[in-house]
Amino acid sequence: MANKSKSRGASEGEQRPAQSQARQPGRQHKMEPEPVVVREDYQGSSKLKGKVALITGGDSGIGRSAAVMFAREGADVAIVYLEEQQDAEKTAKMIEQEGQSSLLIKGDIGEKAFCQKAVEETISKFGQLDVLVNNAAEQHEAKEIDAISEEQLVQTFRTNIFSMFFLTQAALPHLRKQKGSTIINTTSVTAYRGSPGLLDYSSTKGAIVAFTRSLSQKLAAEGIRVNAVAPGPIWTPLIPASFDAEKVSKFGGDSPLGRAGQPSEVGTCYVFLASDDSSYMTGQVLHPNGGEVING
Known part of the structure; x- marks a missing residue:
């Protein structure tokens, strides 16, 4: 089974140990504590059965x-990663433990x-592509x-x-063949409130917000939905790989x-947007950000 937690955000009110990593991308297996991947009580219901992401x-x-x-909901999943082999292999194992096939x-x-090669390998392995999640950053x-x-x-x-x-350019010809196909982009709360220390990011x-809105209008007539998720402070490898140990130890403490x-509190947004539960939504952004009220 995947990494679990008995309750949502179990002990996150406590400060985590000060830590940092020397380079990006960060390594999840080096984090303390490791992020929670999926809640123990999360039950799949075949929302993505027969689909490929x-x-x-x-x-x-x-x-x-x-x-x-996605795997718990019945999808096969192709994972794109830069160089984090150990983390990637663990994710593949988790997918397979859910009874689904994976591709690294x-x-x-x-x-x-x-990017063209990644899509081609996915089609070669699974024969189709239904959900594209543009998440890496x-x-x-x-x-x-x-x-x-x-x-x-x-x-x-x-x-x-x-x-x-x-x-998206590489995936579109294949998404057009699959009824109800979707694209989900990961943006950030920083797109709405800014971040003086992360100006380029x-x-x-x-x-990405503008890209999501524009692409959604372009593809709506074809039945391809395009939405986004704008996380706030989430405990992921990007955090210790970006900030010093003291800032990491206090990360997220200033959220409402x-x-x-x-991550388990954000992954459900992607399931919702990938499934027919969101069939009347396109061009929208979900905001799992710990209660920060922003426009958009």
């Missing part, structure tokens, strides 16, 4: 949670050729705008938003609910 950044964090929940695809989503804290190098700026935009264009997340959220 492709999830970027599916090796850990929110992507892993969505992958395991390693590479850089900032490269258009790789990177962020780098910078106190001043002058500290953001051209290289970092280009890299952040390539990973966070260019990849969504590349993957929050800019990409704002672009007083704690960071768990």
Whole structure:
């Protein structure tokens, strides 16, 4: 069975140990405590039975949670990851423990050729594609705008938003063949309230909101729904890989609910948007952010 928790956000009111990781992408298996992937009481009901999903950044964090929940709902899942082999293999095992098939695809989503290859491998393995989840991202804290190098700026935009264009372009011919197919993009609360220390990251997340709304209008007539999720402070590998140990120890404490959220509290948003439960929704954004009231 997948990583479990007896209650939602069980002990998250407590501060977690100070910790940081030296590079991105972060490693989930090195986090203390490890994020909760799926609630113990979460029961699948075949909402995605017979469907195939492709999830970027599916090796850990929110992507892993969505992958395991999708599998529990009956979907086969292809996972795209950059280099986190141990985390990716654990996610694949979790998917298979749910009785579904998995596919691991390693590479850089900032490269258009790789995005095309990822979709081709998914089709080769499963014969179809029903759900595309554009989830992978990177962020780098910078106190001043002058500290953001051209290289970092280009890299952040390539990973966070260019990849969504590349993957959508590659996936669309296959999504058009599947009735009720969906695209789900991961944006962020920073797209709505901004983040002075994550200027380039929050800019990409704002672009993702516009991309979601525009693409939803373009594809509505074809019956392909496009929505997004805008998480707030969620305990994922991106956090210790982005901030210093002291900030990590206090992460999420300033949210209205007083704690960071768990991936298990966000993965359900992806299940909802991927399934027919959201059949009359497109161009919308869900906000699992710990109670911060924002516009949009």
